[in-house]
Amino acid sequence: MTDHDGPATVAGAAARSDAWFEELFAAHAGAVHRYFLRRAPRDDVDDLTADVLATAWRRRADVPDGHELPWLYRTAGFVLANHRRKGRPIPVEALPDDVDGEYAADPADLVVADTQVTEALAALSVRDRHVLMLHAWEGLDGEELAAALGIGRGGAAAALSRARARLRTAWDERVSA
Amino acid sequence: MSTDGPEGTDEALRRLRAADPAAGSSPDLDALRLAVTARVGELGDGHEGGNGNHEDTEHDDELLGARTRRTAAGRGRRGLLVAASVAALAVFGGGGYALGAAGGPQDDGGTTVAGGGTAGDSSGEAADPSVASEAFGADMTQADRMFAGYGRTEFTAAGLSTDGSAAEAYGLDPTAALTTERVAQFAQALGLEGEPVLADGVWAVGSWEAGGPVLSVYVDGTASTSYTDPSVDPWLCAEIEQIEPDADSDSIDCGNEQVAAGQDEAIAAAQEVLTAAGVDVDDFNWSTTEPGEHATNVVATPSIGAGSLDGVVGWQFTVTTGGIASIWGSLADVYSLGTYDVVSPTEAVARLTDPRFGAFGGGMMPFAAAQDGPAIARDGSADAAEGSAAEESGGETAPDAAAQEPAQAPGVGPADEPVDSGEPPTAAPVPAEPGAPIDWPVQQVTVNGSELVLMSVHQNDGSVVLVPAWRLYDTDGGTWTVNAVADAGLDFSAE
Numbered sequence: 066m067t068d069h070d071g072p073a074t075v076a077g078a079a080a081r082s083d084a085w086f087e088e089l090f091a092a093h094a095g096a097v098h099r100y101f102l103r104r105a106p107r108d109d110v111d112d113l114t115a116d117v118l119a120t121a122w123r124r125r126a127d128v129p130d131g132h133e134l135p136w137l138y139r140t141a142g143f144v145l146a147n148h149r150r151k152g153r154p155i156p157v158e159a160l161p162d163d164v165d166g167e168y169a170a171d172p173a174d175l176v177v178a179d180t181q182v183t184e185a186l187a188a189l190s191v192r193d194r195h196v197l198m199l200h201a202w203e204g205l206d207g208e209e210l211a212a213a214l215g216i217g218r219g220g221a222a223a224a225l226s227r228a229r230a231r232l233r234t235a236w237d238e239r240v241s242a
Numbered sequence: 243m244s245t246d247g248p249e250g251t252d253e254a255l256r257r258l259r260a261a262d263p264a265a266g267s268s269p270d271l272d273a274l275r276l277a278v279t280a281r282v283g284e285l286g287d288g289h290e291g292g293n294g295n296h297e298d299t300e301h302d303d304e305l306l307g308a309r310t311r312r313t314a315a316g317r318g319r320r321g322l323l324v325a326a327s328v329a330a331l332a333v334f335g336g337g338g339y340a341l342g343a344a345g346g347p348q349d350d351g352g353t354t355v356a357g358g359g360t361a362g363d364s365s366g367e368a369a370d371p372s373v374a375s376e377a378f379g380a381d382m383t384q385a386d387r388m389f390a391g392y393g394r395t396e397f398t399a400a401g402l403s404t405d406g407s408a409a410e411a412y413g414l415d416p417t418a419a420l421t422t423e424r425v426a427q428f429a430q431a432l433g434l435e436g437e438p439v440l441a442d443g444v445w446a447v448g449s450w451e452a453g454g455p456v457l458s459v460y461v462d463g464t465a466s467t468s469y470t471d472p473s474v475d476p477w478l479c480a481e482i483e484q485i486e487p488d489a490d491s492d493s494i495d496c497g498n499e500q501v502a503a504g505q506d507e508a509i510a511a512a513q514e515v516l517t518a519a520g521v522d523v524d525d526f527n528w529s530t531t532e533p534g535e536h537a538t539n540v541v542a543t544p545s546i547g548a549g550s551l552d553g554v555v556g557w558q559f560t561v562t563t564g565g566i567a568s569i570w571g572s573l574a575d576v577y578s579l580g581t582y583d584v585v586s587p588t589e590a591v592a593r594l595t596d597p598r599f600g601a602f603g604g605g606m607m608p609f610a611a612a613q614d615g616p617a618i619a620r621d622g623s624a625d626a627a628e629g630s631a632a633e634e635s636g637g638e639t640a641p642d643a644a645a646q647e648p649a650q651a652p653g654v655g656p657a658d659e660p661v662d663s664g665e666p667p668t669a670a671p672v673p674a675e676p677g678a679p680i681d682w683p684v685q686q687v688t689v690n691g692s693e694l695v696l697m698s699v700h701q702n703d704g705s706v707v708l709v710p711a712w713r714l715y716d717t718d719g720g721t722w723t724v725n726a727v728a729d730a731g732l733d734f735s736a737e
Contacts, residue, residue, distance in 0.1 A: 083285035094274055099264035114269070115277035122282050179261040185254065190466055190570070201258045220456075223470045227568055229255065230560060234531065234539060236254035 081125040093134050094118060096203070100141050103202055105148070113148060117141045135212035138203060142213075181239060188235040193228035200225055395685040397594045400717075402587040402692055406728065409694055409710035411579040412546055414555065416465035419573035420445065424520065425459050428573070431518030432457060432469060432566070463706035464555065465573035474500060474564040500537060500562035505530045508538040508561035515566065516542075516557065521573070526556065537562050544576055547696040547708070555698070555708065579707060583728040587692035590712035593724045598734060689722070691715030697723060 097117050101110040117140050121128060128136050186194055196214065199205045205213050211221035418424060422445075425438040429447040434457055436447045448456035455471035503511065508530055513523045526542035540559040543551055557571030585593070593599040674680075697711035710726040725732075 086285060090271075090275060090278070094271055095269055098269040098274065099267055102264040102267055103262065111269075111274065111277060114274055115281060118274070118278045119281035122278070122285070179257060182257050182261040186258070191462075192460070192466070192468075197255075197258065201255060202262045202264065219472065223456075223472060223475070226475065227468070227470060227570065230539075230568070231558065231570060232254045232258070234541075234558065236257075237531070 081128075086122050086125065089121060089128075089133055090118060093137055096134060097137050097141055100138060100203060101145070103198065105145060109148065113141070113144055116144050120144070129212075132209065132212050135205065135209045138199065138205070138213040139215055181236075184239055185232060185235040188238075189228070189231055192224070193231050196221075196224045196228040197232055200228075394683065395595075395687055397591050397687045397689060397722075399588045399591040400688050400690045402591065402689065404586045404588045406586050406589070407584050408581045409584045409726070410547070411582050411710060411727070412576050412696070412708040413579045414464050414572065414574040414706045414708070415577055416461075416463060416574035418575060419459060419465035419467075420461055424573070425457070428459070428467070428519040429457050431515050459573060463574070463700065463704050467569065467571050467573045469566070469569040471565060471567055474562055474567040500564055500567070502536055502538045503561040503563050505538060508540045508559065511561050511566060512540045512542065512557070512559040512569075515559075515569070519573075525576075537567060542571070546576060547694075547710075550695045550713070551698075551708065574706075576708075582710065582731040584694070584710050584726045585712075585728050587689075587712055587714065590692065590714060590724050590726060591689050594714070594722055599724055687720070687722075688717045689714045690717055694726065695723065697725065699725070 098114045101113045105113055117137060120140055121137060199210060199213050208218055211218040214221050422438050425445040434447050434455055438445045438447050443461045445459040448454055458468045460466040509528050516523050525544060527545050529541050531539040537560045540561060542557040544555050555572045559569050560567045693713045695711050695713045696708045699707050699709050701707060711723050712726045714722045
């Protein structure tokens with residue numbers, strides 16, 4: 066059993082066979098698809114999902130044991146950002162860490178029917194939206210949120226509590242008492 | 243009205259969860275698996291990677307690049323693509339027309355939506371064109387359902403002026419803020435030790451790992467600035483109370499109980515920091531939200547424009563008696579872009595159904611903020627949320643998330659939506675009569691008030707501007723905001 070501190074060892078990678086991938090796919094393909102449904106234009110969602118899962122196969126040596134899904138979300142963020150750059154393909158591993166939430170969704174792309182939620186979200190910063198969506202929609206918290214954000218756990222907790230506070234403020238400003 | 247108690251948290255976060263656009267989705271996993279095979283080959287081919295490990299990196303980038311080029315060529319500005327498909331569904335309403343305009347399963351790349359690139363651009367994609375269209379078609383009804391709430395709305399202007407006018411727009415210049423000197427000055431104003439370090443698009447002083455306060459200034463169009471001091475975090479206790487709402491409050495020892503600062507003290511503390519950081523506090527209108535138990539929120543809004551501003555500029559401070567717990571704001575300088583011609587409020591109402599300004603169309607999104615949303619939205623989103631609750635509660639979501647919000651019942655969406663039927667049905671709905679008209683509700687909105695405000699717009703290169711926008715008020719108490727700058731002042735060309 067590999068430890069949880071970092072990517073799998075070389076021995077672990079060799080053990081990551083077809084069966085490992087099929088299990089990963091069965092467990093998480095739906096989640097990755099939903100991630101993009103929330104953030105990307107509809108007819109890109111399937112492409113983007115397939116790209117992330119293909120990347121998981123190619124980089125299976127790097128997928129951390131027990132943290133596969135947050136790794137997939139983080140990769141999905143990179144894939145989405147790469148998708149948005151104007152025709153300048155960049156190797157996935159060369160994209161900088163998403164510290165400033167650049168890879169989060171533009172509210173223009175969010176498909177949210179609840180207009181009150183839309184307006185409150187649009188009042189927040191890109192970073193707050195990114196954190197809140199990972200928390201509210203992907204259901205991430207604690208270590209998983211930190212892994213998906215690519216930052217330390219303390220930073221993730223602080224980022225989340227800030228984002229929730231600002232959501233609260235934005236919400237209350239738009240709802241009469 | 244409590245702004246920072248757990249109840250306030252619950253409502254906003256609950257509604258956010260319920261608004262999950264992926265609620266009720268069921269992706270075609272078989273098609274997806276085939277699409278992965280199209281990219282990596284059969285896994286059992288005897289080698290570790292689809293095409294040999296050393297080629298994987300280039301292959302990745304080829305595919306990503308090819309897809310990016312194909313879609314970019316086909317539709318130009320990504321926002322317009324979404325506007326074309328969504329607006330077609332939402333604004334024109336008719337199901338048949340919408341499906342046709344959005345590119346039904348029969349079309350593969352032939353419509354404006356799917357992109358104009360050729361199949362030959364990417365070996366991965368061309369291998370299975372049918373896969374893509376099958377997957378798209380399977381989820382069409384889901385897309386329909388998602389947009390039902392916003393679409394099929396007709397707007398009428400009542401008693402609004404038909405005169406155009408002019409108003410000032412503003413630009414944001416973050417250049418002066420994004421320097422070692424300026425970031426260091428801000429850090430010193432907070433009593434923070436350390437040299438600013440620029441990494442990954444952020445200027446930072448302090449480190450998360452050490453657990454101490456951290457100041458971050460982001461390299462973006464607004465010089466977004468963030469500060470947190472974990473030792474003064476007022477939310478720690480509020481969150482613990484939420485996790486164990488039934489626990490005896492005396493037994494909860496969060497060890498970091500914070501008390502809200504008085505309103506005047508909070509403003510004074512915030513102004514002191516900004517002044518020391520080189521910001522002129524007289525450029526802002528200062529206010530506080532009602533202090534909660536643990537913290538007071540101070541809000542500084544730039545004194546520009548006639549009406550309100552959205553939250554992209556200005557400052558927010560969270561202050562307790564222990565000190566400043568957090569700051570969020572924009573350190574960029576605000577400067578005038580001059581005066582722009584502005585359309586009349588009546589023309590603004592017409593823009594609400596203009597795809598160039600419509601929902602999800604490139605950031606110029608009309609908002610509806612009515613407290614009682616349209617009945618269509620309620621039914622549509624309630625159904626979707628129910629599907630989501632059933633699917634998500636046992637699925638991928640982390641167990642931690644469920645444990646953290648016990649106040650939410652599994653049926654998180656419907657529990658809050660004021661849907662008519664509280665009881666499950668026991669009899670079938672009455673079947674339709676032959677020849678009877680088909681129900682096709684179209685919401686009617688009458689706009690009878692208008693106010694000129696400022697709205698932020700992110701430009702193609704990442705810079706941020708504040709433009710005049712019409713805030714439109716309807717007879718039901720809803721508001722809709724739309725860009726007011728006349729066409730001549732806008733560049734509609736593709737990115």
